Amino acid sequence: MDPRTALVLQLNQLSSRSSRSLDHSLSLHGISFTEYRVLHALAGSAQGVLPRSELAERVCLTPSGVTRLLNPMEKIGLVEKHSQPRDARVSLVGIAPAGREIYKDASATLTQRSMDLTHTLGERQVKDLSGLLSALGA
Amino acid sequence: MDPRTALVLQLNQLSSRSSRSLDHSLSLHGISFTEYRVLHALAGSAQGVLPRSELAERVCLTPSGVTRLLNPMEKIGLVEKHSQPRDARVSLVGIAPAGREIYKDASATLTQRSMDLTHTLGERQVKDLSGLLSALGA
DNA sequence: GTAATGTGTTTGATTACTCAAACATTGAGC
């Protein structure tokens, strides 16, 4: 079997396994891994605010998926809807104080789990791996 | 942000993107990426046959997910159900001739797409990356 | 200005999964 194909399959398998495990860990904070990624994207953006379509790309969902994901998150106050005066089509999403709080807590357990998941790798290897993934366009 | 946490997120992002793209490519053959992975697991196993629970682990699904995934595949003749005389609880799944055919065709387009997805990496890097992922337990 | 086209978001219908509980069968201990 072609090594690049094998690589792609391997990558996928690894990620499937880890995201399932992370999902379980994060459920302690009442959020899914996908929701964490939303908070992460928002927390890491300029004003903690992003257009929904931009968010969709960052968390690898369709715009439709983003809408459905954000609805409950907004309802429980993790994110809030803003509007862009310049263009009434775009609907901006911002991280709310409660969201930042959860994000902080969830990040701690995520880091914990990431340590476990990568404990077979040395510091050097983590760096190398990260570099290679970046080269792949992540 | 902690490098290992970043790594885990990066890994996940990359895999989400690629699997969506692969899913689309494989739809030409009428199967999903998950279904491909089932065929792959079966084709690569001893007699082309595996117990459902073993299959579940290999494709990173719950046993329940496997049942629901295989039902339609069996109906269209990609896989077939066998039974294990030694233990009537286990339900063996085997790849069927039509399944091998599709697997072969789908593998070709998967390889094609894998080339595209990894074209930024040299041969050496592919090998290194694969090694690092293996070290992670893939 | 108004029509036509393009862009961003939401909705309706469907599919793919998950969890927890039910089933079916096996193997151990008595």
Added chain:
DNA sequence: GCTCAATGTTTGAGTAATCAAACACATTAC
């Protein structure tokens, strides 16, 4: 041989995401 716990699979109910179509607003060209 009969319970009882353990193992493998399926089912019922619910969640998460998808696609395609609808919607809302913007922009361009006339």
